[in-house]
Amino acid sequence: MGDxxxxxxxxxLVCSEVSKDASDIEVTLPVSERVxxxxxAAAARVAIDQGGQIYFExxxxxxxxxxxxxxxxLLANTVVDDQRHxxxxxxxxxTKEIFEPVLKAIAEGGGIIEAVGNKKEP
Amino acid sequence: xxxxxxxxxxxxxxxAIPTDSFSDxxxxxxxxxLVATxxxxxxxxxxxxPSGEKAEQAxxxxxxxxxxxxxxxxxxxxxxxxxMLEERLAALDLAAQDPEKRVVMLETxxxxxxxxxxxxxAAISGSGGVVALVEEN
Numbered sequence: 001m002g003d004x005x006x007x008x009x010x011x012x013l014v015c016s017e018v019s020k021d022a023s024d025i026e027v028t029l030p031v032s033e034r035v036x037x038x039x040x041a042a043a044a045r046v047a048i049d050q051g052g053q054i055y056f057e058x059x060x061x062x063x064x065x066x067x068x069x070x071x072x073x074l075l076a077n078t079v080v081d082d083q084r085h086x087x088x089x090x091x092x093x094x095t096k097e098i099f100e101p102v103l104k105a106i107a108e109g110g111g112i113i114e115a116v117g118n119k120k121e122p
Numbered sequence: 123x124x125x126x127x128x129x130x131x132x133x134x135x136x137x138a139i140p141t142d143s144f145s146d147x148x149x150x151x152x153x154x155x156l157v158a159t160x161x162x163x164x165x166x167x168x169x170x171x172p173s174g175e176k177a178e179q180a181x182x183x184x185x186x187x188x189x190x191x192x193x194x195x196x197x198x199x200x201x202x203x204x205x206m207l208e209e210r211l212a213a214l215d216l217a218a219q220d221p222e223k224r225v226v227m228l229e230t231x232x233x234x235x236x237x238x239x240x241x242x243x244a245a246i247s248g249s250g251g252v253v254a255l256v257e258e259n
Contacts, residue, residue: 005148012155030240034248035165092237096230104255107171114166117240
């Protein structure tokens with residue numbers, strides 16, 4: 001029994017990523033045929049919910065500038081581009097006035113945006 | 123001699139690490155991983171937006187521009203459907219160009235929903251383009 005349990009633990013250790021994306025944030029993701037499975041691990045996670053509230057690493061922040069400083073701080077010691085990926089989850093109904101400053105903030109902070117969406121089945 | 127051997131065995135047995143609770147610890151760890159992990163891989167589009175001076179340098183008169191206004195997509199000021207935009211961008215063969223010639227400007231009007239923006243971003247990134255956001259004056 002103990003052996004099986006340890007095998008299961010090794011399985012989870014190898015093929016799982018500890019959840020940090022605060023899935024309780026209510027976001028209706030946009031749909032596209034062009035989305036692909038995320039290959040690189042995200043260095044930071046940014047989300048905007050239905051109400052336009054901005055979240056950085058699961059915590060609510062006041063404005064896009066906070067996101068920029070957060071991303072800048074997290075990416076300060078990165079060496080390669082693969083470490084600069086920032087996961088961006090935004091509600092499909094949010095308007096430009098809210099999401100564009102956040103996208104700019106991520107770019108200014110040095111992040112490569114990984115805009116999360118759902119795959120549209122053909 | 124026999125007495126000496128038996129006392130050695132007794133000492134070893136007393137110093138052995140108790141392994142009875144290992145399976146309990148293992149199951150607790152399993153429960154932790156079951157609760158706190160995400161096995162599902164997310165789908166996304168990658169967009170490396172040039173920022174600051176780089177973005178300004180990237181913009182020139184010849185740079186293709188995608189406008190999003192009134193819920194419609196315009197490519198170089200002509201209204202297009204999403205499929206048409208993808209075809210036009212594919213015709214530019216951006217993936218084979220030099221990095222500075224792969225820039226596509228993306229301009230959005232106030233009130234543009236993220237859904238439409240995402241479609242345009244996916245089309246540009248999917249065709250090998252680099253998105254430069256147009257600043258409002």
